[in-house]
Amino acid sequence: MTAATGNVHASPSGPLTGDDVARIRQDFPVLDQLINGKPLVYLDNAATTQKPRPVIDAISNYYLHNNSNVHRGVHTLSQRATDDYEAGREAVRRFINAPSADEIIYVRGTTEGLNLVASSYGRKFFSAGDEVIITGMEHHSNIVPWQILGKEIGIRLRVIPFSNQGELLMDEYESMLNEHTRLVSVVHQSNALGTINPVTSIVELAHARGIPVMIDAAQSIPHLPVDVQAMGADFLTFSGHKMYGPTGIGVLWGRADLLNEMPPYQSGGEMIRSVTYDETIYNVIPHKFEAGTPDIAGAIGLGAAVEYLEAIGMDRIAAYEQALMRYGAERLAEIEGVRLIGTAENRGGILSFYMECAHAHDIGTILDAQGIAVRTGHHCAQPVMARYEVPATVRASLSFYNTTEEIDALIEGIDRVIEVFG
Amino acid sequence: MASLPDNPDALYGDVIMDHYRSPRHRAPLVNADIEAEEFNPFCGDRATLQLRLGHADGTSASIQDVSALAEGCSIIQASASLLADNLQGRTLEQAADLSQLFRDLMQGKPLPAVALSELGDLEALEVVRQYPVRIKCALLPWVALEEGLRRLNRRGTPGG
Numbered sequence: 001m002t003a004a005t006g007n008v009h010a011s012p013s014g015p016l017t018g019d020d021v022a023r024i025r026q027d028f029p030v031l032d033q034l035i036n037g038k039p040l041v042y043l044d045n046a047a048t049t050q051k052p053r054p055v056i057d058a059i060s061n062y063y064l065h066n067n068s069n070v071h072r073g074v075h076t077l078s079q080r081a082t083d084d085y086e087a088g089r090e091a092v093r094r095f096i097n098a099p100s101a102d103e104i105i106y107v108r109g110t111t112e113g114l115n116l117v118a119s120s121y122g123r124k125f126f127s128a129g130d131e132v133i134i135t136g137m138e139h140h141s142n143i144v145p146w147q148i149l150g151k152e153i154g155i156r157l158r159v160i161p162f163s164n165q166g167e168l169l170m171d172e173y174e175s176m177l178n179e180h181t182r183l184v185s186v187v188h189q190s191n192a193l194g195t196i197n198p199v200t201s202i203v204e205l206a207h208a209r210g211i212p213v214m215i216d217a218a219q220s221i222p223h224l225p226v227d228v229q230a231m232g233a234d235f236l237t238f239s240g241h242k243m244y245g246p247t248g249i250g251v252l253w254g255r256a257d258l259l260n261e262m263p264p265y266q267s268g269g270e271m272i273r274s275v276t277y278d279e280t281i282y283n284v285i286p287h288k289f290e291a292g293t294p295d296i297a298g299a300i301g302l303g304a305a306v307e308y309l310e311a312i313g314m315d316r317i318a319a320y321e322q323a324l325m326r327y328g329a330e331r332l333a334e335i336e337g338v339r340l341i342g343t344a345e346n347r348g349g350i351l352s353f354y355m356e357c358a359h360a361h362d363i364g365t366i367l368d369a370q371g372i373a374v375r376t377g378h379h380c381a382q383p384v385m386a387r388y389e390v391p392a393t394v395r396a397s398l399s400f401y402n403t404t405e406e407i408d409a410l411i412e413g414i415d416r417v418i419e420v421f422g
Numbered sequence: 423m424a425s426l427p428d429n430p431d432a433l434y435g436d437v438i439m440d441h442y443r444s445p446r447h448r449a450p451l452v453n454a455d456i457e458a459e460e461f462n463p464f465c466g467d468r469a470t471l472q473l474r475l476g477h478a479d480g481t482s483a484s485i486q487d488v489s490a491l492a493e494g495c496s497i498i499q500a501s502a503s504l505l506a507d508n509l510q511g512r513t514l515e516q517a518a519d520l521s522q523l524f525r526d527l528m529q530g531k532p533l534p535a536v537a538l539s540e541l542g543d544l545e546a547l548e549v550v551r552q553y554p555v556r557i558k559c560a561l562l563p564w565v566a567l568e569e570g571l572r573r574l575n576r577r578g579t580p581g582g
Contacts (some may be wrong), residue, residue, distance in 0.1 A: 361495035
């Protein structure tokens with residue numbers, strides 16, 4: 001596959017400097033535009049990230065030169081497409097340090113990864129009276145699949161509460177683990193609060209009782225080094241589009257021994273080994289879970305995104321974004337009437353806030369007029385909003401291509417909100 | 423999407439801000455004849471509408487009292503307050519006509535010559551059209567009105 005890494009040199013060392021970030025920004029064509037007459041300040045990275053040129057090029061290269069179906073033809077184009085598609089899988093394996101590329105299952109995104117496990121693993125291994133533990137800061141996609149399963153087979157959902165700062169109450173979690181617990185499914189980094197949950201401890205406590213753990217890494221994988229073996233997880237899922245790759249592609253990683261025991265999630269082409277009208281023999285993993293023609297361009301784009309992130313270095317990304325978040329939190333704290341929601345000690349580049357004087361939508365509109373893109377609303381985490389008794393928040397979510405000048409623009413935008421509504 | 427108007431904060435004009443800061447007709451009604459609530463699951467905005475009807479000569483009942491309660495942004499609050507102000511005293515038929523007129527205004531459809539006088543200060547919400555994602559905020563109280571009128575039609579006009 002194309003190994004273009006944009007303007008970032010592939011021997012990362014030392015912290016990201018302003019010059020590095022200026023070079024990185026040139027890799028993202030979308031950032032270079034005016035919105036309502038002002039330079040775009042894109043602070044909605046937790047919703048989706050922008051795409052660097054190498055990702056866009058990898059996708060267009062596939063369609064321009066190699067477009068073909070995978071694992072089907074003997075012709076050259078099919079071979080090229082298959083090679084690039086599988087190279088994407090290997091890139092992801094390396095990126096999350098999975099033992100085998102067979103454990104990397106392409107899905108449409110985190111939501112499908114969670115649904116796959118609920119549907120396939122849950123239906124096979126859960127029965128009435130069993131319990132699944134989640135946290136109180138899940139995205140709806142790690143709540144609803146379990147609720148649906150609960151109605152169907154009578155499992156019970158248990159929810160780990162969290163403190164006002166947004167930190168899980170680990171004692172409560174430990175006391176929830178019991179002989180009925182069949183799975184712990186937790187978010188690594190909260191999309192609404194930024195909290196980075198102590199997944200290694202969560203896994204240790206569960207494994208001590210023989211309970212598997214699933215990690216929703218949608219918000220963590222673009223920002224932190226994620227190593228599934230160091231973490232000890234059993235399943236981990238994430239989306240391509242939140243990690244600078246295309247939409248419509250994501251990954252479910254699972255331990256091979258678990259995946260092998262699980263029935264297929266969907267049926268059709270690719271996932272079978274042989275079909276007669278009497279019997280179908282399923283393919284091996286990962287193909288067992290990849291029914292139908294997959295998102296080939298998406299997988300190739302995801303591979304390019306992984307290479308792009310590796311070229312910068314996840315440790316440098318985490319450190320840079322951490323400093324930027326701390327700066328933003330300090331600036332926001334200086335403004336009277338702004339309440340930061342989510343102040344966990346260990347948190348990522350999320351600045352979620354509430355203003356007494358104006359509704360989140362109004363703040364969003366005024367910021368948009370200044371060229372600033374933020375998310376406003378409940379962030380598909382209504383239980384979190386209820387926990388803080390706010391209807392909605394404004395969320396500025398950061399990337400390594402954001403700058404302190406952009407945080408300053410956000411603060412000026414908020415000053416404008418206060419002028420209009422204060 | 424089109425860019426915003428020259429004055430980026432044009433959305434927050436005097437009439438809208440006045441009705442947002444001092445919304446009218448928020449007190450709940452006892453013995454309402456029509457009640458409807460609409461909810462936008464994407465943002466959590468909510469509009470609750472109550473109408474009390476009076477006997478009128480002829481066949482149409484007219485609206486004696488209105489309660490419009492909105493939770494959410496400035497636009498839904500101003501729209502609910504303006505709606506309540508403008509419904510008072512109208513027959514149900516006139517209310518339905520006004521609702522249609524307001525919808526047409528929001529959707530940029532050509533309006534009849536009489537529309538401007540009919541709409542009165544509701545015209546202040548026309549600016550919302552320039553912020554397409556906010557149109558649904560302005561419409562939500564009116565969706566509640568339409569739902570309330572439909573329900574009433576299904577069960578027949580009280581007091582004839």
